Amino acid sequence: MAAPDPDFELIRRANAGDEAAFNDIVKKYQKKIYWHARRMTGNHLDADEVVQEVLIVIYNNLSKFRFQSSLYTWIYRITSTRTLNFLNRSKIKKLLGIEESNAFDLSSNEDIIGNIEQKEKFARLEELLQQLPAKQREIFIMRNFDNMSYKEISEITGKTEGGLKANYFHAVNKLMEMMKENE
């Protein structure tokens, strides 16, 4: 018999009003949420906004968790949806001229990456990733950086595994071409 998922106990405790349990859930997954949002949005300020939105959604909806998937999949699905939604809203805001883009703002001190060399490398990577369409970028991030299987990605995005593979290969192909052009 499989061991009970320790996250499920945390959820039950959090839903019974145990704030420490909710805090434990956040502490466990906050970095995964942040890095997904960061790689998708391309800058710290937007990523932080997405993280806060995701935490609110988790906080307000944890009682609706049905214990049919892992907490990680559930949180990742929320993160993915909120991030894509954030990107869509940002595009509309830019179109209406009511939002300044935070992307590629290398001069911004609002960042949590302290090491200058690593920051520069990461900025180059962010710049490349931002040139991919959002959904290809998302699949590339899940597959290449989060080591997710196509089955897991399919559970989160609702796409077929075949479609996901095609998208991933397109993304890798584009990235390789861009890297060659930049050499």
Add this chain to the structure above:
Amino acid sequence: MNKYRDKIFAYIDGSMTDDERTQFEKIISSDTGLQIEIEEIRKSLLVMKTDSTPDVDETYFINLLPEFYQRQTGKKKFKLKKLAYYLSPAAAAVILMLIFYPGKTTNLDVSKDLSQEITESDLNEVLNPYETNYSLNDLMSFATSTTDSIVNNLVSDELDLSSKSVDKMLTDNYTNTNELLNSLDESQANELYSQLINKDIIKGAR
């Protein structure tokens, strides 16, 4: 473009079946160019992976929860402020009532059916402490002029086109649109986004 491009990606990705992999490895073993290309792609993906998780200032993650709870509290306060803002006309109405009907609570028969029309004698009864005989018309005219001055002030604020006011209007417009967009739920935001894409208003469909 390499004719094996898709196979290379599938091979590196590990998503080939055993048969496909065995067959492709035979091709690779006899093609030095292919071997180099596969190695380059592998290396590039690895570099990207390494670069994708730099060392970070952990303070951000330590402060994340306190920040979250602080924002939650802030939101509640904001909601109360908003409520107070929307209730302010009602509060003004109550104040006006108190001005028009001082001592009302002590003199009026509170058990009287509220739906019943208040007569002129009721009003005089209320206003007796001032020993003045107001007619209903007097009171209505006073109420109208007071209300008019409030409305006039609001309208003049709206119509004030001084540069300061224009700035305020732009800021309000920005805030309102921003708030409106932020308040859209996922399906509404997606619907709006899809329509903008379909009408070619936003380029670069994802």
